[in-house]
Amino acid sequence: MWLLAAIGYGCAFDLADINYSPTTFQDADKSEQSFTLTKKVSLKDTPCWYLRELQPLIRWQLVGSVAQGDVFRSKNQTLTLECSNIYEAYLVVREGYLVGFYLPVQQGFVKLAEPVHLPLKQ
Amino acid sequence: MVKALRVIVLCLFAFTLAACASGLQFSQVNPSLTPQNPELGRIFFYRPSFVGAALRPDVVLNGRIVGEAAAQGFFYVDRPPGTYEVVTSTEVERKVSFVLDKGQTRFVRFSVSWGFFVGHVYGDLVNEVMGKYEIQACKYTGPQPGGSGNESTKTQ
Numbered sequence: 001m002w003l004l005a006a007i008g009y010g011c012a013f014d015l016a017d018i019n020y021s022p023t024t025f026q027d028a029d030k031s032e033q034s035f036t037l038t039k040k041v042s043l044k045d046t047p048c049w050y051l052r053e054l055q056p057l058i059r060w061q062l063v064g065s066v067a068q069g070d071v072f073r074s075k076n077q078t079l080t081l082e083c084s085n086i087y088e089a090y091l092v093v094r095e096g097y098l099v100g101f102y103l104p105v106q107q108g109f110v111k112l113a114e115p116v117h118l119p120l121k122q
Numbered sequence: 123m124v125k126a127l128r129v130i131v132l133c134l135f136a137f138t139l140a141a142c143a144s145g146l147q148f149s150q151v152n153p154s155l156t157p158q159n160p161e162l163g164r165i166f167f168y169r170p171s172f173v174g175a176a177l178r179p180d181v182v183l184n185g186r187i188v189g190e191a192a193a194q195g196f197f198y199v200d201r202p203p204g205t206y207e208v209v210t211s212t213e214v215e216r217k218v219s220f221v222l223d224k225g226q227t228r229f230v231r232f233s234v235s236w237g238f239f240v241g242h243v244y245g246d247l248v249n250e251v252m253g254k255y256e257i258q259a260c261k262y263t264g265p266q267p268g269g270s271g272n273e274s275t276k277t278q
Contacts, residue, residue, distance in 0.1 A: 076249065077249060078247050078248060078249040080218075080246070080247050082246075084214075084216070085216060085217040085218065085219070086216075086217070086218040086219070086244070086245070086246055086247065087218075087219050088219060088220035088221060088247055103219075104205065104221045105205040105206075105207065105219040105220065105221060106219070
C-alpha cells in the first residue's frame with residue numbers, strides 16, 4: 001500500500017508546467033499591421049517539446065506589444081502551448097524573428113531559447 | 123472460463139455504450155455557431171472519441187460546472203468576452219485557458235490520455251475548421267437544444 005502510494009506520488013502527471021515571466025501588454029488600437037508566412041515554420045523548442053507548426057498563408061494581426069516585441073494573433077490558426085496544462089498563446093516577434101510567446105490569460109511571456117527566423121510577407 | 127470471460131467482455135461493452143452520450147446529433151440540433159446576443163461569444167465543448175467512455179468528468183468553466191465531458195457528446199455555453207479557464211478532473215486536474223471575444227466561437231475538444239489509476243480527460247483548444255468538422259458526429263448533452271446552455275450552470 002505504501003509502495004503504491006509512493007509510486008503514485010512520484011508520478012510526474014502534474015509536474016511539468018510552463019515557465020513564463022509576467023509582462024505588461026500594450027494594446028495596439030485598430031492596427032492594420034499584419035503578416036503571413038511564405039512557408040511552414042516548425043517550432044520544436046517549445047515548452048515540454050510539443051511540436052507546433054505555423055502554417056503558411058495564415059494572416060497574423062498585430063494586437064499589441066510587450067517589452068520583448070510585437071504581439072501577433074491569428075483568427076485562423078489557434079496556437080497553444082502545452083505541458084500538463086494548455087495555454088492559448090500569441091506570437092511575439094522582433095525584427096523578423098519569433099522571440100517567444102505571449103500568454104494572454106496569464107499575461108506572461110514565454111521566451112524561446114533561440115529566436116526563430118520567420119519568412120514574413122507583409 | 124471462456125464463458126465467464128465472454129460475459130465480462132459483453133458487460134464491459136454494454137457499460138461503454140451506456141456511458142457514451144445519447145442525445146441528438148449535432149446536425150439534428152444544428153445550433154448556430156454564434157450566440158443570438160452579439161455582445162457574447164460561444165464556447166463549444168465536445169469529446170469525439172468513445173475511448174474511456176466510463177470517465178465523464180464535470181466541465182468547470184471559471185469555477186462553475188457547465189456540463190460533463192461525455193464520450194461522443196457536445197454542448198455549448200454563451201459567455202461575455204474575457205479570459206476563461208476550463209478544468210476537468212479525474213485523478214489529476216487538467217486546465218486549458220483562452221480568450222473569448224465578442225461574437226467569437228471557440229471549440230474545446232476533450233481527449234483521454236493514460237493515467238496511473240484512471241485515464242486523464244483533458245481539454246484542448248482547436249481551431250474553428252477542425253472543431254466544426256469533428257463535432258458533427260457528437261451528440262448533444264446540454265440542457266436545451268437551441269438554448270444558450272447557460273441555464274445548466276451550477277456552482278461547484
